[in-house]
Structures are given as C-alpha cells and as structure tokens.
Amino acid sequence: MKKVFFVIVTVILLSGATYLTDKNFFKTYSGPSPAPTHKVTKKSPVKEAAPKTDTPKKQLPDTLSYIVLVNKTHKLSSDYVPPDLRTPKVRFESYAAPNVRKMRSNAADAVEQLFADAKDDRITLLGVSCYRPYSYQEEVYSAKVEKDGKSEADKYVAEPGSSEHQTGLAMDLLSTEYTSLDDGFAKTKAYEWLKQNCAKYGFIIRYPKEKVSVTKYDFEPWHIRYVGTTAAQDIMSKGITLEEYLGITD
Numbered sequence: 001m002k003k004v005f006f007v008i009v010t011v012i013l014l015s016g017a018t019y020l021t022d023k024n025f026f027k028t029y030s031g032p033s034p035a036p037t038h039k040v041t042k043k044s045p046v047k048e049a050a051p052k053t054d055t056p057k058k059q060l061p062d063t064l065s066y067i068v069l070v071n072k073t074h075k076l077s078s079d080y081v082p083p084d085l086r087t088p089k090v091r092f093e094s095y096a097a098p099n100v101r102k103m104r105s106n107a108a109d110a111v112e113q114l115f116a117d118a119k120d121d122r123i124t125l126l127g128v129s130c131y132r133p134y135s136y137q138e139e140v141y142s143a144k145v146e147k148d149g150k151s152e153a154d155k156y157v158a159e160p161g162s163s164e165h166q167t168g169l170a171m172d173l174l175s176t177e178y179t180s181l182d183d184g185f186a187k188t189k190a191y192e193w194l195k196q197n198c199a200k201y202g203f204i205i206r207y208p209k210e211k212v213s214v215t216k217y218d219f220e221p222w223h224i225r226y227v228g229t230t231a232a233q234d235i236m237s238k239g240i241t242l243e244e245y246l247g248i249t250d
C-alpha cells in the first residue's frame, strides 16, 4: 500500500513540475498585460499634397489702371499708347528731349501740383523724362546692346515693353541742386522732400534702394511713378513696392 501511495505522489509531483516548466503556460497566462510598446504603423504609400502656403495670386490690373504693373516680367505690348497724354506745365531739364515730356492727364495734373508745392518749400524740381514710346525704348535698348552686349545692357536699360515710362505714369526728375541722373540725387533735399511728400500727390518712389531684389531694378531715386493717392499712401507708408502692394512678385 505504501508503495502505491509513493508512486501516486511521485506521478503528481512530476506532472506538476512539467506543467510549470511548460512553455505553453505563458501562452495561457491571463494576468495583467505588459506595458504596451509603441506601435509602428506603416505610412500610407500615397503621398499627401504639399500644404498650400502661398496666397492666391491677385489679378493683374488693367493696362489703363493707374496701378498697372509694368516690369521685366510684365510687359506692355508694342502698340500700347496711353490715350490721354499731355505735356505737364512744369520746368524741364534743358537736355530733356521734347518727345519724352508727356504724361497721362491725371498724372500731369498731379505733377504740376507737386512741382508747385516743392517750389513753395524752396525746391526747384526739373523734369527729365516721362512717356517713352515703345519705338523709343527699342532704339535705346538696341543701341546699348550693340555698344556693350546684351547682359550689360539688361542691367541698365529696360527691354522694350518693360519700361513703365511707356505707361505715361512715370517721370524721371532732378532739381536745380543736382542735375545728374545718378545715385547722388539721393543725398539732396529734393529727394528727401519727394520721399516725404510724393504720396500726397499720388506718386511713389518706384525703385527704392532696399527693394532691388523685388523690383529687379537698381536704386533710382529720380524715378517717380503715379499710382493715385490711395495706393501711393499705402505703399509709401508701409515702405513697400508696387509689386508687393499688388501681391505679384514673380
């Protein structure tokens, strides 16, 4: 009897040990789960579209608008001639060619007032060049290309159609204080006066020194552009360019 009991106890102990060492024990383990590891989910193979960061492009103003944009990428056609040109009654540089003294009517009115008010502040402005027809631009450009080559010409002379002088809204001007069309004009009282006052008459300093990367034109302190008083005051008070005002900087 003792022997039988011993065998039964041995069988029970052995089967218990086997059960405890059985790997299956862990599979059936139902205690608390281990802390979850970070799941690595497969990325979707479909690429998402890049987020849109640029604002929708504004429409280019009409050619006849006072805020028309004319630059190296937005050109006027060879046959565009402003409809309402007249010569403003202001003093011009003696060397100013007679065929480049016209402006569009509203711009001419404004420039007459601007010259008169500058005079009251003891500044005598002198007109140099206003409306330039396409054919005139062609002559100037091809003469420069012939003389210095295209890349050199492109730095200083606008390709035909890309000069806003064709709009009849721009004027190059100097003063009796300084009569050369170069950077030196920026140091004059006349330039300081223009910066402070031109917006009241609807004009902007079109090619500021710090905006060459936007306008793609070198600093031209002598070049003012009529855009109307609302746009001019906005542009000059914010220190921006016509390109930035219109949101068209390409």
Ligand SMILES: [Zn+2]
Binding pocket: 165, 170, 171, 172, 222, 223
């Ligand atoms: Zn100019």
